[in-house]
Amino acid sequence: VKDSGVNGFVSKLTSTExxxxxxNDVLFATRDSxxxxxxxxxxxxxxxxIAVFGCRxxxxxxxxxxxxxxxxxxxxxxxxxxxxxxxxxxxALMLRLPTTPxxxxxxxxxxxxxxxxxxxxxxxxxxxxxxxxxPLVGEFSPEKFSKVAKTVGSLFEDxxxxxxxxxxxxxxxxxxxxxxxVMVLSPEITAVQAAISSLSFLHxxxxxxxxxxx
Numbered sequence: 001v002k003d004s005g006v007n008g009f010v011s012k013l014t015s016t017e018x019x020x021x022x023x024n025d026v027l028f029a030t031r032d033s034x035x036x037x038x039x040x041x042x043x044x045x046x047x048x049x050i051a052v053f054g055c056r057x058x059x060x061x062x063x064x065x066x067x068x069x070x071x072x073x074x075x076x077x078x079x080x081x082x083x084x085x086x087x088x089x090x091x092a093l094m095l096r097l098p099t100t101p102x103x104x105x106x107x108x109x110x111x112x113x114x115x116x117x118x119x120x121x122x123x124x125x126x127x128x129x130x131x132x133x134x135p136l137v138g139e140f141s142p143e144k145f146s147k148v149a150k151t152v153g154s155l156f157e158d159x160x161x162x163x164x165x166x167x168x169x170x171x172x173x174x175x176x177x178x179x180x181x182v183m184v185l186s187p188e189i190t191a192v193q194a195a196i197s198s199l200s201f202l203h204x205x206x207x208x209x210x211x212x213x214x
Contacts, residue, residue: 047078047080047152047153047154047155047156047157047158047159048157048158048159048179048180049149049153049158049159049160049161049174049177049178049179049180050068050158050159050160050161050178050179050180050181050182051161051163051174051175051177051178051180051181051182052064052065052068052160052161052162052163052181052182052184053163053165053171053175053181053182053183053184053198054163054165054183054184054185055165055183055184055185055191055194055195055197055198056165056185056190056191056194057165058186059184059185059186059191060184060186061162061163061165061184062083062085062089062090062091062094062162063094064182064184065081065083065091065160065161065162066081066091066094066095066162068160068182069081069126069158069160070124070126072158072160073122073124073125073126074124077157077158078125078155078156078157078158079125079126079127079156079157079158079159079160080119080126080127080128080129080152080155080156080158080159080160081095081126081127081128081129081160081161081162082103082129082149082152082159082160082161082162082174083103083128083129083130083131083162084103084131084140084145084161084162084163084164084170084171084174085131085162085164086131086135086140086164086166086168087135088131088133088134088135089102089130089131089132089133089162091128091130091131091162092120092128092130092131095122095126095128097120097122097128097130098120098130099130099132099133100130100133101117101118101120101130102118102129102130102131102132102133103118103129103130103131103132103140103145103148104132104140105118106118106140106144106148108144110144110147110148110151111151112151112154112155115129115148115151115152115155116155127156129148129152131162140170141169141170142169142170142172142173145170145173145174146173146177149173149174149177161174161178163175167198167201172206175202175206175208176206176208178212179212180212180213180214181202181208181212181213181214182214183195183198183199183213183214199213
C-alpha cells in the first residue's frame with residue numbers, strides 16, 4: 001500500500017482512538033515545514049488549509065473532514081470546517097448543528113464580521129461554515145470563495161474544507177489553496193478508477209505537487 005503513495009490506512013472496524021492517532025500521524029508529520037508560527041495569539045492569522053476530497057460521493061469524505069476538524073479542535077486549535085458540498089451538505093447533520101446560515105447567504109460584503117456572523121459554533125469551539133440543504137441555481141463562485149477563504153484564514157489556525165467531488169470551479173480553487181489535500185476513496189474498482197483520474201487531473205491540469213496530496 002505504501003508503494004502507491006499512501007501514507008497510512010485504518011480498517012473499517014477500528015476505534016476512534018486509532019483513527020485520531022492516524023490522522024495526527026499524517027497531518028502533523030510535516031506541520032513544522034508547512035506552518036512555522038508562534039503559538040501566541042495573533043490579531044490576524046494565516047490559517048493552514050486542509051482540503052478533504054472524495055473521488056466520488058459516498059466514500060466518507062465528509063465524515064473524515066468532520067473528524068479531522070474535531071481532532072484539531074480537541075488539541076486546542078482554532079478550527080473552521082467549511083462544507084463545500086453543493087447539494088445537501090451533511091457536516092452540520094453529523095455535528096448535530098443547525099443547517100442555517102450557510103455559504104448560500106454570503107453577500108458581496110465580505111469582512112471578518114459578516115463572515116463571522118455566518119459561522120455556526122459547536123459546543124467544542126469548532127466553527128462550521130455550512131453548506132445549503134437545497135440545490136442552488138448558481139454555485140458558490142470561485143472568486144467569492146477565494147475572498148471568503150482569505151477572510152476565514154485570518155480568523156482561524158486551521159481550515160478544513162470538505163470539497164465537492166464534482167471538481168467544480170470552487171472545489172478547484174479550494175484545492176489550489178490547500179496546504180495539504182487528503183484524498184478519500186473506498187476499496188472498490190469504480191472508486192479506484194475515479195481516484196486515478198482525479199490524481200491525473202490534480203497533477204497535470206491543476207499543477208498541484210504530489211507531496212501535497214495524502
